Amino acid sequence: MDVTAIIMAAGQGTRMKSNHAKVSHKILGKPMIRWVVDAAIASGAGRVVVVVGSHSDEVRAILADAYSGEHAAAIECVEQTERLGTGHAVRVALEAAGIDAGPVVVLNGDLPLIQASTIRSFAETVADGSHAAAVLTFTPPEPFGYGRIQLAADGSVERIVEQKDCTPEQAAQLLECNAGCYAFDGALLAAHIGEVTCDNAQSEYYLPDMVEILKSHGHAVTISHCNDYRDGLGVNSRMQLAEVTDIARGRINDRLMTEGVTFIDPAQAWIGPDAQIGRDTVVWPQTHLIGRCHVGEDCQLGPNTRLTDTVAGDRCVIDETVAVEAVLADDVECGPRAYLRPGTHMLDGSKAGTHVEIKKSTIGKGSKVPHLSYIGDTQMGAGVNVGAGSITCNYDGKNKHATTIGDRTFIGSDTMMVAPVNIGADAITGASSCITHDVPAGALAIERSDQRIVKHYTELRRARL
CATH class of the missing domain: 2.160.10.10 (Hexapeptide repeat proteins)
Structure with a gap:
């Protein structure tokens, strides 16, 4: 399955109130955009096209610094000089990268919790030609703010109802939410992306319009549901950044504990996604592992320890x-x-x-x-x-x-x-x-001056005062 991933990273992220690109903000020491790129690569995507715009030099530098060798050839950046909406961004990517075939998954660069297995199954929904597109959906505990998916009797997507258009009845009944990611048959996407218009209040080209466009041409559109709703959680504010960081920390620490690592207090240990820890190692509170750390077995880490891109063998005590x-x-x-x-x-x-x-x-x-x-x-x-x-x-x-x-x-x-x-x-x-x-x-x-003794110095000094 020759999958292409298009990652949207051109937005300004105004709600972050930052002088930096939204996708450059770090989660457990790793820029957000790299979480999504890594997941796409791990899912088997042969090409990863990152659409950059706001703070493009910063995003390009992050990617150039992180990826080399075999992965460097698979990752390319495409500039969206005019930010005219998600539909426009995808069109720019298709034209610049020459994408016109195979499964194409469109992911958001601010979706750091999405897992490789989710992306893989998402791409498979359009790989056999039975569906022209799929919408990535999830059921968060609090669905307010997300577009809702209304399904037809045959299970296909009937329409996407945005939050502002939801009636109270729809809000209560339609719990399947749009994660904002789409999978397409690449040939059909390339053939019809030009039909997306900007006839709306914001005068922008919206990618979700492709659902109706493909349906109007007689093609089927389905959903791909996230088994873990957290895969669909995006980051648009500092509060959401903290919430996602907490979830990522919990996922990593839970995995390490199942592999034989002891955490004295898992809530007080921040282990990056690229770190490895051997069995029977004990992680004390206020321990941070940032970047590509590798710690062996039977070690003691912390308390109050921070390792960055550091390697430690077995039986080390790092306090x-x-x-x-x-x-x-x-x-x-x-x-x-x-x-x-x-x-x-x-x-x-x-x-x-x-x-x-x-x-x-x-x-x-x-x-x-x-x-x-x-x-x-x-x-x-x-x-x-x-x-x-x-x-x-x-x-x-x-x-x-x-x-x-x-x-x-x-x-x-x-x-x-x-x-x-x-x-x-x-x-x-x-x-x-x-x-x-x-x-x-x-x-x-030995290099030192000879020691000199002045007897009764204290008495003599006091006499002079």
Whole structure:
């Protein structure tokens, strides 16, 4: 089934009261438009055509940044320079992308909860040629505001009754609501889209008019009902954005719990849709996983932890930690209050402790940076211990420089390592030393002033006051 998905993302989204495109707003760290594109790709759509308009550069940038390789070829953007309604947007997409055959599903870019299985079954309703079009329907708990579907005796669509035209009797009886998405036989859509007119109060071309147009040509139109009404919930305001985020969070956490992950309080954990967590891992409250995170088995995440595009192995303890584009091997311990910046690679059994910041550095097997230290642009060997308050001085105001610390080296507390500098294996630096030259393997490096004692100083000072 060679399906084309057209995703409507040209609207301004005025009710969001935002300086950004509506579809750029994030749900669990992922832009709304990407939720719909990903669902379309997962459903098997061979082409995904995104209609952009308002803030088009922003939407294009989101898609270009997110999709590469095999998916990049399947996704294309089409500009709707004049926003003249949904019917006009589809016509622009058909002409620009040369779509004239196969099932075509038209989806809204503000429908982030729609699932791949829903899109797949939606497309199948028009795939065998028995129907020219299908309307995606759902039955929300509160149907007010949605167009209602009136069915004929044979189950086909008789008409769509908009909310403003609903009588009290229709509002009470017609509970099948229009989700605003349509599936079409591509050839029939291309043949008749030009018949949609703008003869209405808003002078816009409305895609729902295709239902009546296709019926007038003797073609059948049916419905495709969402098994989960939440698939049809759109986002038009900040309140709806929060509501949809809550539903998405619940769906993801429920799935992870069925896969063997423990949540201390599922309502206080925000796991993104592209994150993976292994079985027997425990997720504590106020834990956030954003982007493509992968956490192994038997880990402890949180409380108060935020991981972004970070990989962690098995049996890691990540407590009150912020990690961005970091890689943690097995049995790594972080926090509380650790900050792992991009390029951090912590090998098996290593530790980044309390108030420790690490950037673009490798921490060797079993090495420990227990507290109050900054390690940047450093290659650290195995079995190293870094004393409290130690810093790699990697920036000279213009360039970054590297530090190398050999295996089993002991860095005394409050050591300043002024890069570029190499400290050999099994070396020791004395506490409060400023290391500006290379230290040979097995050597002791001490740099400090001689201690001076002034006896009876307090008594003498008081006498002068």
